[in-house]
Amino acid sequence: MARFLIRRLLWSGPVLLGVLTLVFFLIHLIPGDPIDVMLGERAAEADRAALREALHLDDPILTQYGRFLAGVARGDLGRSLTSQRPVAGLILARYPATLQLAAAALLLSLSIALPLxxxxxxxPRTAVDAGGLLFSLFGVSMPTFWLGPLLIILFSLKLDWLPVSGRHGIASLVLPALTLGLGMSAILVRMTRSSLLEIFPKEFVLAARAKGLPERRVILRHALRNALIPLLTVVGLQIGALLTGSIITETIFSWPGLGRLTIQAIQSRDYPLVQGCILAIALTYLLVNLLIDLLYAAADPRVQYE
Structure with a gap:
């Protein structure tokens, strides 16, 4: 186990380096100048040049890239161009809101997907199965940028049950979590069904039934546990989708999380803040997938890491 963890952590370094390199050069290729955003297009050329020099934006791109990597190696993500606050502090202030939203969406999707x-x-091949398939197709076909406003119109404007936006308690969490969780639950419904249908004909399931065990125990303890490996894989991949999908959802619902901060940083051409946000998302994705790999052994003792 220790050797596996060390190997995975060592491989995470090149992955993060690749992500940082790609994001750094892509964000500098986006049309627009942060100086125009900060001073306006009508600012005097002398003021623009002075600000560009103060922010080191006039340095060659490779010099900026080397300075950025050196700062990351020291744990320094730099300062935001617009607010002049440390990027790490801005990310840490928004990170809990994104984790809360992702956890709520994951819990909601699992509570829907596993029973269904x-x-x-x-x-199989009954009205219940057809309903599950219909729900799955419905959930996969709905993009979050369409579902979110639809839920706002229905539950906030028409029924006045839930707040439109913001983060003001559990009620504000319902609509964003539902927007993110429905698409994930639709995928997990079909995965749960197909995995269990592959397990049901196995000898150990037939033996459990032959012993006279209750059907609920056969399904939950014997069949479902052995069907968890593909489910855990999909859940790990979908958590990454939750983190990236939250960028749109947080913007729709004005949720003060990391996704909305990323959008605001892109709009203001705040290079250090964009790079810091993407680094936080990538690092979370790597840690989640490492955790999923460790859960494989808990779900199936036959999985060995050495």
């Missing part, structure tokens, strides 16, 4: 997927597998 199990019912679809237990009763």
């Amino acid at each position: 997927g199990i019912l679809s597998a237990v009763r």
